[in-house]
Amino acid sequence: DTEVTQTPKHLVMGMTNKKSLKCEQHMGHRAMYWYKQKAKKPPELMFVYSYEKLSINESVPSRFSPECPNSSLLNLHLHALQPEDSALYLCASSQGVWNSPLHFGNGTRLTVT
């Protein structure tokens, strides 16, 4: 079982909807990440939070808005998404030091209609 928990597992939303993805870890990790994965493709980095501060934004469109309320929680707020945003959204955490391994959650399968 993964120690990074993501909810919901599946989400279907319309292009005018607002929804949020949630991620939680209790390993004491200080860095948390959002990755996007399309079918048969590798994960692509979206955002990195280090010590609850946004440290990397990989030029992600503003319709994706991350939030890190505390060191254990990470949210991804979604608004006015496009069908091409349909993908598996993976949350990950790490100790936050150089080359610490990533621990991934099982992801949220998002479908935008």
Place this chain on the structure above:
Amino acid sequence: QQPVQSPQAVILREGEDAVINCSSSKALYSVHWYRQKHGEAPVFLMILLKGGEQKGHDKISASFNEKKQQSSLYLTASQLSYSGTYFCGTDRTGEYGGSQGNLIFGKGTKLSVKP
């Protein structure tokens, strides 16, 4: 700057060996290896650091050749449980001590182990 993995796919019988390669056009300081089974999260296997070290995990080991800017993952006496897609990841900054977790993954190698 995305690392290049080869082969793209490999099919094995149980007990056979396989090698997956990961190469970069940029200087490598570290390489991460992950395995992702269908419908599941990627799972960390190991990290190789600059210095040409080798690591092992059960019957899965890896090497890192910084001169060749390449890492290889060795799967020995493969088991059904080894099936999945293997990704190598390199730090996007390419620097020793660079940004944490800013990995760029290769396109993956799909490994299928048949009975």
